[in-house]
Amino acid sequence: MADDTTAQPSKKLYIETVGCQMNVLDSELVVARLRDDGYELTDDIDQADAILYNTCSVRQHAEDKIYSALGRIKNLKREKPGLSIGVLGCMAQKDQGSILKRAPHVDVVIGPGQLGRVPELLSKARAEEKPQLAVSLARNAGSRDRVTSSFDSYDADREPAVRPSPHQAYLRVMMGCDKFCTYCIVPSVRGPEQSRPPDAIVAEARLLALQGVKEITLVGQTVNSYKHKTPDGRVARLSDLLARLHDIDGLVRIKFITSFPNDMTDDLLQAVRDLPKVSRYIHVPAQSGCDDVLKRMKRMYTVAFYEEMLARLRETIPGSSVSSDFIVGFCGETDESFEKTARLLERSRFKNSFIFKYSARTGTKADSLFPDDVPDEVKRRRNHILLDLQTAISLEDNRAFIGREVEVLVEGPSRSTTRKEGWDGPDQLVGRTTCDRIAVFPGPESLAGEMARVRIEQASAVTLFGGLAGGANGRTA
Numbered sequence: 001m002a003d004d005t006t007a008q009p010s011k012k013l014y015i016e017t018v019g020c021q022m023n024v025l026d027s028e029l030v031v032a033r034l035r036d037d038g039y040e041l042t043d044d045i046d047q048a049d050a051i052l053y054n055t056c057s058v059r060q061h062a063e064d065k066i067y068s069a070l071g072r073i074k075n076l077k078r079e080k081p082g083l084s085i086g087v088l089g090c091m092a093q094k095d096q097g098s099i100l101k102r103a104p105h106v107d108v109v110i111g112p113g114q115l116g117r118v119p120e121l122l123s124k125a126r127a128e129e130k131p132q133l134a135v136s137l138a139r140n141a142g143s144r145d146r147v148t149s150s151f152d153s154y155d156a157d158r159e160p161a162v163r164p165s166p167h168q169a170y171l172r173v174m175m176g177c178d179k180f181c182t183y184c185i186v187p188s189v190r191g192p193e194q195s196r197p198p199d200a201i202v203a204e205a206r207l208l209a210l211q212g213v214k215e216i217t218l219v220g221q222t223v224n225s226y227k228h229k230t231p232d233g234r235v236a237r238l239s240d241l242l243a244r245l246h247d248i249d250g251l252v253r254i255k256f257i258t259s260f261p262n263d264m265t266d267d268l269l270q271a272v273r274d275l276p277k278v279s280r281y282i283h284v285p286a287q288s289g290c291d292d293v294l295k296r297m298k299r300m301y302t303v304a305f306y307e308e309m310l311a312r313l314r315e316t317i318p319g320s321s322v323s324s325d326f327i328v329g330f331c332g333e334t335d336e337s338f339e340k341t342a343r344l345l346e347r348s349r350f351k352n353s354f355i356f357k358y359s360a361r362t363g364t365k366a367d368s369l370f371p372d373d374v375p376d377e378v379k380r381r382r383n384h385i386l387l388d389l390q391t392a393i394s395l396e397d398n399r400a401f402i403g404r405e406v407e408v409l410v411e412g413p414s415r416s417t418t419r420k421e422g423w424d425g426p427d428q429l430v431g432r433t434t435c436d437r438i439a440v441f442p443g444p445e446s447l448a449g450e451m452a453r454v455r456i457e458q459a460s461a462v463t464l465f466g467g468l469a470g471g472a473n474g475r476t477a
């Protein structure tokens with residue numbers, strides 16, 4: 001039975017987000033809209049009036065997890081017929097109506113280009129007692145302009161409560177992707193590449209700074225391809241945007257993720273070098289160290305090009321760190337091609353690498369062109385080999401920090417220590433250096449959002465450990 005939503009003083013919203021930073025940001029915007037509609041957040045799924053999953057389609061595993069979560073809440077819906085269940089984001093765009101066939105208890109299926117309509121569609125599903133589906137056009141469903149306009153950009157209603165921390169926020173600078181790497185579903189589910197106008201981005205960053213945000217992370221699938229043409233013909237690139245954001249009072253750190261190797265222009269590298277608030281950290285995935293594989297992936301660069309880019313980056317920005325993504329077991333990856341990837345990883349000395357087993361995605365070029373011919377156990381083995389190599393490099397490079405002082409932006413209490421039950425040591429804080437290394441050290445929670453100097457005493461592959469250095473509280477001006 002449809003319930004009268006307007007009569008309820010407050011409805012409880014449970015939202016789970018998987019996938020990339022873009023999804024974290026999308027969830028923030030959805031929650032903001034739903035708050036205006038009378039919802040408040042809950043961590044307790046049993047208390048919820050609406051359960052939303054903001055989903056990811058990049059790998060099969062991420063989708064499987066959502067389908068099993070949907071299976072688990074089937075009973076909840078039976079016990080509580082007024083409960084609304086929604087599948088949002090990339091999986092909604094990819095699987096569309098078939099989600100309703102597999103999970104008929106779902107009320108709304110809403111793609112990433114339609115998220116501004118979540119409140120309206122939830123109400124409509126309740127009023128009409130009928131599931132609602134809202135997705136954007138497929139990439140081949142019409143002219144570029146028509147497809148693009150079916151992916152709405154919805155701006156700047158921000159919701160601090162679901163940010164990674166009160167001092168950190170994501171900011172979208174572009175949407176979609178036009179690279180069409182053959183393994184990747186993103187260009188289909190997130191639509192054509194669109195760069196937001198710089199004025200809108202700067203205005204949003206100012207608002208975030210006024211709300212107390214110290215660190216913004218600019219997000220885009222290929223963020224360094226950012227390019228916005230104003231009607232008078234002027235072109236703003238990511239370097240121009242960084243310079244404008246740098247002038248905003250209150251912001252102390254600016255990051256951007258994820259970069260595409262071919263678009264790593266000198267103006268961008270110089271901006272990172274010259275603007276002290278910009279984090280000296282660049283995430284620029286290599287994906288493979290074998291030219292044949294890169295070609296089948298349609299990455300549009302060679303290993304030599306990638307390494308030259310890396311050398312130029314490091315020469316331009318002293319003290320920088322770089323991280324990468326790799327896919328192992330892509331179609332036709334032989335032992336020899338994998339070896340080449342392992343050697344590239346070793347030579348590159350990334351701060352860290354995210355390593356994924358290739359997962360065939362329906363609707364991608366690779367899925368229709370090449371057999372998924374590397375057995376899962378081989379993918380798993382290659383995954384472990386790369387992880388072990390990377391861990392050894394990360395450990396060695398982190399150990400070089402022992403005995404040094406670093407400046408960190410304090411994010412807040414460290415989850416791994418302070419919040420662990422039974423922990424009775426001093427409060428542990430976590431912060432990050434400008435090159436994105438994580439430092440954990442004892443200190444008062446009041447330092448959250450401040451810069452502090454930390455003397456490093458120990459290091460693991462992912463974390464530097466130490467104590468506040470010098471002056472009162474280690475706080476730096």
Ligand code: 5AD
Pocket residue numbers: 058059183184185285287325326327356357358359360361
């Ligand atoms: N299988 C495995 N990993 C993938 N990625 C993207 N598509 C796939 C896929 N089909 C990885 C890439 C990308 C990261 C976000 O996810 O490494 O950089």
Ligand code: SF4
Pocket residue numbers: 177178179180181184185186187221222260
């Ligand atoms: Fe996917 Fe390639 Fe676009 Fe990254 S650049 S989102 S891997 S298509």
